[in-house]
Amino acid sequence: MVAEMAVAAAVVVVVVAINLYHSLTMNNLTDPLWQRIKAYHPDKPCVALTFSHRLARENGWSRRFALRAIEEYKRFVYLACTGTQPVTPSEEVDQVWHLHLIYSKLYWDDFCGEVLQRPLHHTPTEGGNAERAKFHLHYEQTKQRYLETFGEAPPPDLWPPAEKRFASGNWRWINLNRFWLIPRII
Numbered sequence: 001m002v003a004e005m006a007v008a009a010a011v012v013v014v015v016v017a018i019n020l021y022h023s024l025t026m027n028n029l030t031d032p033l034w035q036r037i038k039a040y041h042p043d044k045p046c047v048a049l050t051f052s053h054r055l056a057r058e059n060g061w062s063r064r065f066a067l068r069a070i071e072e073y074k075r076f077v078y079l080a081c082t083g084t085q086p087v088t089p090s091e092e093v094d095q096v097w098h099l100h101l102i103y104s105k106l107y108w109d110d111f112c113g114e115v116l117q118r119p120l121h122h123t124p125t126e127g128g129n130a131e132r133a134k135f136h137l138h139y140e141q142t143k144q145r146y147l148e149t150f151g152e153a154p155p156p157d158l159w160p161p162a163e164k165r166f167a168s169g170n171w172r173w174i175n176l177n178r179f180w181l182i183p184r185i186i
Contacts, residue, residue, distance in 0.1 A: 029150070033081060036115045037074045042106060051106075055099050059092075069096050072158045079145050081116055087145070088138035090159045097122060136162050 042051040049057075056066035073089070073096035080087045089097060100107045101122060112119050125131045139162050146154045159165075 031082070033116070034078050037078050037081075040074065040111065040115045042070065042100060042103065042111070044106075051099065051103065055096060058099070059095055068155070069093060069158060072154070073097060073100070075146065075150060075154075076142070077116070077120065079142060079149060080120060081118065082149075083145060085141055085145075086138050087142040088135050089142070090139075090154075090165055092158045132166065136166055139165060 044050065052063060052066045052070060055061070055069065056063045059066070061069070069092045073093045076087065076089050076093045076097075100111065108119075125135055143154055143159055146159070
């Protein structure tokens, strides 16, 4: 009898914790800031090369993957605007942010000015071991806040483990009309 009561009490505690968690998560998702971010899309109608098409082309992604990366970027931005700790994006999310910054009017006036209603600056690494450790920690904390805020883990194809996210630092722009690109088999 005592064991059954202990199990029942434990179940009640778990159910209350889950309900509290979902309540907090749902409050975040009804936040007017989140609603504005979620409704925003950087693609302008009536242009030959939309933001998402350019993002896909420049990164060698499918358009579907680019659209998913944009959605993850929006979630990242929400975390950046609502938290007290610094956040670090995945490489894919960072590529969306970099391209968005190039569209300076779209980024600063439309997105930051109207949607976020505040500036959101991009702060890249200054290099070195201390910076590497700092951004590694911020990345792990970002993924944890993502889980707490959105009620699900970030998709691993867009938010890989930190070891993979920070493994390569040998990035270059390559004109594929002038060079062949052959991937290494690892």
